[in-house]
Amino acid sequence: MVGGGRTGVHLLLGFVIGAAFYLILYSSQSEENFKNSLAAFTSCRSPESEGVDVLEPSALEKGRIYKDVSEHWIVHQDSMPTPPANQDATPKVTRTRFAATELGTRERIMAAVMAESALALSINATLGRHIPRVQLFADSSRIDNDLGQLTNLSPYKLNGQKTHSMVLGLLFNMSTHDNYDWLLLAKDSTYFNPFVLLRMIDTMNWNEPVIMGEPAEDGSGRCRLDSGVIFSQPAIALLLINRGACSSLSTATDDDQLAFEKCIQIATNLTCKPLHQGVRYEVWRGERADSPAAHDSIEDWKHSAAFRRALVVPRLLSDADASALHDYFVRVEMARADREIVKMEADLSRLAEEEARETGEAISWPPALPPFAKPPNRYQVPTWEYFTMTEIFRSEPNQNVRRLEGKDFDDVAEVVVAARNEVESEEPELEFVQLRNGYRVFDPRRGMDYMIDLTYRKTVNEMLDPENRFEGDNEAGHEEGLKEIVVERRVHVSRMIASTQLMNQAPYVKEDTDVTVVIPVASEKDVLPARKLLARQARLCLSPTEETRKTRMVVAVFPLVDTRSVTAISNDMEELKRRCKRSLLETDVLPVRPAVSTEGKGTAAAAALDDAVDRYGANNIYLLLSPHADVQKEFFDRARINTIKHYQVFFPVPFVEYHPTISGMEMTEKEEKDTPTEQAREAALSRLRDGVEPKRKRALIVQKEHGRFDSQDFTCFAVYGVDYVTARTKLGVNERRNDLIAAFLGQDGIHILRAVEPTLRIRYHKRSCDMESVDTEDIARCVDSKKENVAAKDQLAKLLFHEK
Incomplete structure (x- = not known):
């Protein structure tokens, strides 16, 4: 009894000491929170035992506590780590490469042709123009030189197996069941009418597993491979996924065609259908089912309506048969299109008459076009x-x-x-x-x-x-x-506008392409204008912004130019390079080898570009400028944008200055007001008779009194070097031309862009036309341009006639 009391005293003393420490260390608020948490904890009930007030330990172990006590938690949020240098902290979205893959769209049909002879070339040419893809499969032992040059050929080696094992394996690797709605499987000795085929698949739904073709005569439900087989997209998936079920046929004694037909039936477990959703698989075999198709028989067959709507013509003998059949079915399709057009025009006319009766307005002609000569508003009245x-x-x-x-x-x-x-x-x-x-x-x-x-x-x-x-x-x-x-x-x-077509996507161009400016100086009279052009270019480099694009100024000097003039031009180029350090401008003086006449400006331009392309490469843009040109900074940007490699050359329409004496630019505005009209007229006539070189006292501004946009001036243009080399072959080496526009005319791959360019101005100078040019139109164009650039008609009238 005494021993039990001693033990109880120690135990009671421990509880007392623990309670004292608790009262000392914890505040009353913490005690209140603890009581509330404990009350909430004990008030939870088991979802399986309704009415139980105390939570059992077994329920706690099973994770049945659903009471939320998160209002007493403290949330610690870690800061986002700093991304490494040159990396964006924004998470990247991984997207598919093509929109078709993301949207799940597929091509309509693919043709898989088993190539066994030269007929595969004809089938590839006829079907390939109309359907999205034609893929040829051929045994490597049967591939000749012509067949081996096709890019859509898939060769295989049998190695003792049947053809279906290799062809289906190659089709599975191409993921055909994911990319196409329909699959056409055929032999190269079978002709398919592409127009009937496209109308056929546009009529049917692809989402039902079906195989269409000509059933075999034995009633087994197989499709004859020599007449072709069409698979829907689910049937394609069944055929390719279950192709392993045909492994037993690889050792059978059947020929390749019969083994392929049995494999299709075993893998898809589908019966061949000649009719599906109201569309019939039409096969034309002539008078006899086993007779081959020959191009000589088309004249006899074309009177049959069944032949005109046939989808398949099997058993071709030569490529002449395939070509003759395709030509005939093209004529049939064109006649069908003409009938549809006539019917559509009749329907449009009928609808237009009904609308005219309802609205009371006249019938527009041609149908579905705006009325004849009716302007949309008074600001857009057409000029007749x-x-x-x-x-x-x-x-x-x-x-x-x-x-x-x-x-x-x-x-x-x-x-x-x-x-x-x-x-x-x-x-x-x-x-x-x-x-x-x-x-x-x-x-x-x-x-x-x-x-x-x-x-x-x-x-x-x-x-x-x-x-x-x-x-x-x-x-x-x-x-x-x-x-x-x-x-x-x-x-x-x-x-009416005919032969309209949608243009391909516009080529990508950018403004940071390198430009090489070529200024030909063919004679001594071109030296001073060229030096003035360099001086104006130096003033353009005074802008505070830095240029990251590379521009090269090249003065092409011909042998007829004096040595002192060449030295002066070289000094101007060095000064230009010094002032344009921020613009990354390069300068060079290019001596031109051949000595050309100063009259043949086209010949001088061709010689200058020939040597420039040889020296600086063919991958740059070459901007040919006349020595009398006056350009603004924006002109170089437009030359970069409007010149497209292998696609377009840029021939701007410059603003050509009138004769300063006739147009009145020799006098300042104050002198023009103070000088009487008759006195100014006599002074101008005197200077013209004496041949005095005109002097300009006003700035050249784009106004009708100062000049005109000359659409017959082709002295300035921009072109890629590789395109110039290709077009240069159209002109002879020593052929005399006034300009180089003739080299780019009549080309299918290169377009000529002509646009009015206010930032390109040509100073007045005595223009000479090469009368020995090989082209009379070239001479007439140059003479007309020379006469019209003298002055405006009203200015000539004021000069020649007394004003009343």
């Missing part, structure tokens, strides 16, 4: 060109009438013939006299519209037509005779 059979009146600032010749004459003559045919088909009694008036205007939505006024002569009997009698005529005489009268007819003709 008036023409006769000899002249045409254009809307030009300096020349309003020109002779009707060339393509304009052919255009007008064809339109007049069409208008005459329309009038004379309705009134054959009329006798054509002449074209009275003609007008034409271009509408980008309708095409070229014409109004043709035709004059006809008509013989009438005045007794039967008393309205045509004239006052004062003898009535009795008119009753007995015939009278010729003049009849006017107006015809509206429209030449």
Whole structure:
């Protein structure tokens, strides 16, 4: 009893000491929080034992505590680690490479052709133009030189196996079941009508497992491989995934075609269907089922409606059979398209008439196009060109009438013939006299519209037509005779825009391409203008912004230039390079080897570009500038953007200065106001008669009094070196031309961009045309440009005639 008391005393003493420490260390608030937490903890109930007040340990071990006590927790948030240098902290989104993959879109059909002979080349040519993809599969032992050059050929080696093992394995590696809605499997001796095939797959749904073809004669449900087989997308997946079930057929004694047919049936477990969703798999075999298809039989077969709608023509003998069949079915498709167009036009006309009756407006022609010659508002009224059979009146600032010749004459003559045919088909009694008036205007939505006024002569009997009698005529005489009268007819003709096509994606261009500026100095008279051009270029480099694009200024000096002038140009180039350090400008003086005449400007430009491309490479943009040019800084950016490699050359339309003496730029504005008109006129005529070199006292500004945009000036242009080398072969080495535009005309791959360029100005100079040029049009263009760039018509009139 005493021992138990001693033990209890020690235990009681431990509890007392622990309680004392607790009261000392913890505050009353902590005690209150602990009580609340304990009450909440003990109030939780088991979800499986309703009405139990105390949470059992077994329930705690099973994780059945659902009471939220998070309001007493403290959240510690770690800061985001600093990303390494040159890395973005924004998380990257991983996207698929192609939109088609992300959206799950597929191509419509793929053709898998087993190539066994030269017929595969013809099938590849006929089908490849119409369906997205044609893939050829051939045994490597059968591939010849012509077949081996195809890029869509997949060779294989049998190694004692059947053909279906290799072909299906290659198709599985291509992921055909993921990329195409339909699969066409055929032999190269079978012709497929691509137009019927495309209409067929556009009519049916691909999401149902089905194989279509010509069933075998034994009733086994197989599809004949020599007639081709079409698989839907689910059937493709079944065929390729279950191709291992055909391994037992690789050692069978069946031939390759029969083994392939059995493999298709075993792997897909589908029966061949000649009819699906109302679409029939049409096979044409001629009079006999086993007779081969020959191109000589087409004349006999074309009278059959079943042959015209056939999808498959098997058992071809040669590539001539495939070509003849394809040509025939192309003609059938064109006739079908013509019938659909006629039907569509009739439907449009009917709908237009119904709409006209409802709205009360006139019927527009051609159908579905805006009305004829109806401007959208008063600010966009079109400008009509008036023409006769000899002249045409254009809307030009300096020349309003020109002779009707060339393509304009052919255009007008064809339109007049069409208008005459329309009038004379309705009134054959009329006798054509002449074209009275003609007008034409271009509408980008309708095409070229014409109004043709035709004059006809008509013989009438005045007794039967008393309205045509004239006052004062003898009535009795008119009753007995015939009278010729003049009849006017107006015809509206429209030449619609034809052969429209969607352009490919525009090539990518950027403004940081290197530019090499070439300035040819062919004679001594070009030295001073070239030095002035370099001085103006030096002033452009004074801008505070740094240039990161590389520009190279090259002065091409010809042997006819004096040595002292070459030294002066070299000094100017060194000074230009020193001032343009921030612009990364390079300068160079390029001596040109051949000695050319100073009259052949086109020849001088060609020689300068030839040596420049040889020296600096063909991958740069070469900007040829006339020594008399005056350019702004923005012009170089436009040259970079508008010059596209293997696609486009840039021929800007410059602003050409008039003669300073005639245009009045020799005098300042104060001198012009103080000098009488007659005195200024006589002084200007005196300087012109004496041949005094004009001096400019005003800045050259783009105004109609100072000059004009000359569309016949081709002295400045930008081109890639590789494109220039390709076009240069069109011109002879010593061929004399006034400009180089002829080298880029008539090319399919290179476009010529012409645009008005206010930042490119040509100072006035005595322009000489090479009259020994090989092209008469080149001479005429140069002479016309030279005459029109002297002055405006009103300025010439003020100079030659006294003002009243």
